[in-house]
Structure formats: structure tokens, C-alpha cells
Amino acid sequence: MEQTAVARVLFAAPASGSGKTTVVCAIMEALRRRGLKLAACKCGPDYIDPLFHRAVLGIPSQNIDLFLLGKRWHGAAVARRLVAEAGADTDITVIEGAMGYYDGIGTSESNSAYAVRAALAAPAVLIVDGRGAALSLAATLRGFVTFRRNSGLQGFILNHVKPSVYTYYRQVLEEETGLKAYGYLPELPDCTFASRHLGLVTAGEIEDLQATLGRLAQAAEEGIDLDGLLQLAAGAPPLNWCDKKVPQCQPVRLAVADDEAFCFYYAAELDLFRKLGAEIIPFSPIHDAALPDCDALYLGGGYPELHAPALTANASMRQSIRTALADGLPCLAECGGFMYLQESYSDGTGSYPWVGALPGSSHLTQRLVRFGYITVTAEEDTLLGPAGTTFRAHEFHYSDSTANGTSCTARKASGTRSWPCIQASPTLFAGYPHLNLTGHPEQAARFLHAAAAYAAKRGASREN
Incomplete structure (x- = not known):
């Protein structure tokens, strides 16, 4: 203590x-x-x-x-x-x-x-x-x-x-x-x-x-x-406080989208990734030509809908992300980051092709679609945990998607209703819910372990 x-x-x-x-x-x-x-x-x-x-x-x-x-x-x-x-x-x-x-x-x-x-x-x-x-x-x-x-x-x-x-x-x-x-x-x-x-x-x-x-x-x-x-x-x-020891991971490079479109991150969560062994590599999906050299990708929320033309115009970045995810790059994408990974976005005045690494398209509505605190339960194995793992999260967005995912089930903290969410795999966790892994370092470590495995796979392929 x-x-x-x-x-x-x-x-x-x-x-x-x-x-x-x-x-x-x-x-x-x-x-x-x-x-x-x-x-x-x-x-x-x-x-x-x-x-x-x-x-x-x-x-x-x-x-x-x-x-x-x-x-x-x-x-x-x-x-x-x-x-x-x-x-x-x-x-x-x-x-x-x-x-x-x-x-x-x-x-x-x-x-x-x-x-x-x-x-x-x-x-x-x-x-x-x-x-x-x-x-x-x-x-x-x-x-x-x-x-x-x-x-x-x-x-x-x-x-x-x-x-x-x-x-x-x-x-x-x-x-x-x-x-x-x-x-x-x-x-x-x-x-x-x-x-x-x-x-x-x-x-x-x-x-x-x-x-x-x-x-x-x-x-x-x-x-x-x-x-x-x-x-x-x-x-x-x-x-009075306790310093909970965090599990150590292999050093990895974590690319974090950070620009006008993507800026919603919790400082403590990024600090946790650093403590676990990650080097944070900021990059801009709007201004940079391609992903930086990295072992994992974190696409946070923000206001991508306000920068849809610029995100679409950067075709080389979209291709870079699509190719990396197809190769198995571990990726955590929340809300705006999830929208960006899908096929397209529309705002009523036009449609914009986006990364296309995930099925579905998003569109802006005139109201809050789903908002408030939720508990997310994994229905299958995901990047952040096996089937049955629970995550505390929140949603707050005016957009919606034609493919919100079915890998998890979200339940309102009040227990009033539930709905399917998250497109996931052992290397992916993408959906509208915002997480904060600060209090759950084991789940953050699982993300970085996947990054280390990806780095080892790339290293082996280079040697061959």
C-alpha cells in the first residue's frame, strides 16, 4: 500500500x-x-x-x-x-x-x-x-x-x-x-x-x-x-493506493492513429501499453502515405465523418492498412476507427470509399444511435480474450453501420436491453464500443502478445 x-x-x-x-x-x-x-x-x-x-x-x-x-x-x-x-x-x-x-x-x-x-x-x-x-x-x-x-x-x-x-x-x-x-x-x-x-x-x-x-x-x-x-x-x-504489477510483454511497435479525424484515446491506457512494452508510433491516416513499420494497429474514435473526403483521397494509406490487416496485423478499432475500416461511409450528400478491410458501410443519422455504459461479452475467441470474456465499455455515436458485428453481445449497464456488436477474430477487435483497458492489463497484454507473434512471423518470413 x-x-x-x-x-x-x-x-x-x-x-x-x-x-x-x-x-x-x-x-x-x-x-x-x-x-x-x-x-x-x-x-x-x-x-x-x-x-x-x-x-x-x-x-x-x-x-x-x-x-x-x-x-x-x-x-x-x-x-x-x-x-x-x-x-x-x-x-x-x-x-x-x-x-x-x-x-x-x-x-x-x-x-x-x-x-x-x-x-x-x-x-x-x-x-x-x-x-x-x-x-x-x-x-x-x-x-x-x-x-x-x-x-x-x-x-x-x-x-x-x-x-x-x-x-x-x-x-x-x-x-x-x-x-x-x-x-x-x-x-x-x-x-x-x-x-x-x-x-x-x-x-x-x-x-x-x-x-x-x-x-x-x-x-x-x-x-x-x-x-x-x-x-x-x-x-x-x-x-492510499496500490500499484498493481502489470505483465511484461515482448517489445513491440504499436501504431496509433492520431490526427484531426482520430484523437479519442485514454491517456492511462496508452501509458499502460508503454508499461507493458509497446513503443507508441503515432501516424495520420489523413496526411501520411502509409502505415509506419509496426506490429499492431490502434484506430481510436474521433470525427472521421468530418474528414471523409480527405480520408478517401489518401488511397495509399487505405491500401496500406487493408494489406496489413489481410496479412494478420493485430488491430483494435473503436467507433470512428471501426467505421474507417469498413467499405464506405455516407452522410446524405455523398458516399466515400474507405479502407474496405471489413464488410459493411456506415452512415450518419440525426440522433444518438446507441449510447451509455455497456458490458460486452465475447461470444467467440477474439483478439482481447476467449469466448466468455467480458469488457466494460461505452457507446456514444450518431452514425450506424450495416455490419456492426456479431462476435460479442453488448448489454446496457442498467440491464434494460442488449444487442450484437463487434467484428472480431484472434487478431481483430473492431466495433462501436469504446474500451478503457487501464484497469484490465491482462486484456491489454493479450493484444500485445498477438503483436509480438505477428512480429515474429514477419521476422521469420524475412529470414526465409
Whole structure:
């Protein structure tokens, strides 16, 4: 058992759309400009908010998802390890919540920001949208404090309010709720982050992001009690955690698609692959002519639908991937990566030929097709495990495919329904579900063992 002192604070909100990411980025950029060393984490499975964290800090942000990281206590144990490792030797670790503070799986608080706070023993600050309310804000805050006996809430920040409004109501809000006021952020119409069908646009798509962060940092210095937040975070108790030993694999080269179209990865999972013995080789299906020299391929999710013409135009890359997979290159493909491996994609205005390594075609719809946490059970032997192996995963996509696969069965975490998914083989695991193997190193090791076997086969063929 390890014990690490980690100054940490979790920022939550009553609901999505309260401005958590904007306020968190403002605070982190202001503290960074003070010369402090920070780490960042995000509750839940979201890929986009961590990209904003990385744009501010220049280092990966860790996803803390108790469901994806493992069953029961295991997920909490892995979460504590990730935060202890990320927050060691930093001045503060900032943890951004997801959705509303108590919103979890189904009608429960399981896997909510509240549950993450409890697992990490972190003080929490509620970010409240102050538009169109006055004393009613006290009712909102008091309700969140008293909803559970140990809410963990220590303070609040008002978003979208004028300085005069904050000054006028601060004392009464503190008196009515017992929470400490940690400041406000005013309306900043030139600092909003645009959204699209999967949430915010990615940080890399905002041309003037650094200028926007500068304005947010200035507003945070003027309106938010940064010294008070640092003091609150420093009061968090030491984290107790265990460092689970990972199985060692033969050194292999793992090609990871990383560009405008494919950017949805969990930092801890990539770190796990490195610990297991993989060298991560980033490449671009849009800009590079062919796959790099590699022993396995990881095609993550992202926004391939926004770059369909460019992906189609790179015929040499499509041919390179198709040939490699036909040769037995082990491949893990999730959501957008799965779509790219199929024969074609259509968006209502045109059809685009893609890799063609897998049967089927995908198309964009006008609604979320399947979304939420799921448990995936292998019905046959796959790259990641034999028949009967279970994986925790999530789906969130507006597209669908004519061939989603039948190698596995997905079941909603709530148990309400199930459906077939995944095209798989001993060298393939491809489908809409997003995985996070961080809490399941044995399955990640199986992927890399297949990569080592492929490398040995290639070596033998070269010698002959």
C-alpha cells in the first residue's frame, strides 16, 4: 500500500451546460501562469474535455471513470492510483466532474462525480450558472449540500454573473448554505467553446485558443479566489493506493492513429501499453502515405465523418492498412476507427470509399444511435480474450453501420436491453464500443502478445 500527498479539488455542477470546462480551464490557465505545476483529470468517459485540459497544461489529462476502470472497489482503487501518479510532485490536481454532480448510471449516483469525489476523498466545489436567479441560488446550493449526508461540497463558484451581483449575494449565499464562496466568472461571450453533435469541438480546432485562455485566466485572477482554492486542495488527505504489477510483454511497435479525424484515446491506457512494452508510433491516416513499420494497429474514435473526403483521397494509406490487416496485423478499432475500416461511409450528400478491410458501410443519422455504459461479452475467441470474456465499455455515436458485428453481445449497464456488436477474430477487435483497458492489463497484454507473434512471423518470413 502506497500513500501519496496530492493537493486536489473536484469541480462539479448541478447539470451539464453550467460552464464547468470553461471555468476549469480559466482556473488552470491562471494557476499555470503563476508558475504552479498542475495535473488534470476528468470524471467519466468523455474524450473532448481532456483535450482542453491538455491544451492548457501541455500534458495528458486522466479520465477517472469508476465503471470503465473495473468492478466494485477495483475501479476506485485504479482511480486512486491514477490520481496519485498524476498528482505527485504537483501544486494542485484539478478534477472536472461530468453532467450533474449526482448524475450516475440510470437513476443512481453510481459512477457520478459525487461517487468519484468519495473514491478520491477530494473536496468539491459546485459551479453554478447564476443567470436569471438571485436568492434561489441558495436553494439550489443547499439542496445539493443536503441531498446526501456526506456531499463533500465545500464551496461554490458563480458563473455568468456580474461582479456587482456576486458581491451583493455572496454573504447571504454563504450564510444560507454553509458553503464558502470561491468567486465568480462574468459573461465572456468571446470565450465560449462551440459545440457539435458529440459535444464541444476539439481544442485543436479552435484557432485562437491560446488568446481565449489568456482572457479566461485574466478573468479568473480578477474574480476567483485562487489562493482559497489552493488552500482547499492542500487540505485533502493523503491518497492510499496500490500499484498493481502489470505483465511484461515482448517489445513491440504499436501504431496509433492520431490526427484531426482520430484523437479519442485514454491517456492511462496508452501509458499502460508503454508499461507493458509497446513503443507508441503515432501516424495520420489523413496526411501520411502509409502505415509506419509496426506490429499492431490502434484506430481510436474521433470525427472521421468530418474528414471523409480527405480520408478517401489518401488511397495509399487505405491500401496500406487493408494489406496489413489481410496479412494478420493485430488491430483494435473503436467507433470512428471501426467505421474507417469498413467499405464506405455516407452522410446524405455523398458516399466515400474507405479502407474496405471489413464488410459493411456506415452512415450518419440525426440522433444518438446507441449510447451509455455497456458490458460486452465475447461470444467467440477474439483478439482481447476467449469466448466468455467480458469488457466494460461505452457507446456514444450518431452514425450506424450495416455490419456492426456479431462476435460479442453488448448489454446496457442498467440491464434494460442488449444487442450484437463487434467484428472480431484472434487478431481483430473492431466495433462501436469504446474500451478503457487501464484497469484490465491482462486484456491489454493479450493484444500485445498477438503483436509480438505477428512480429515474429514477419521476422521469420524475412529470414526465409
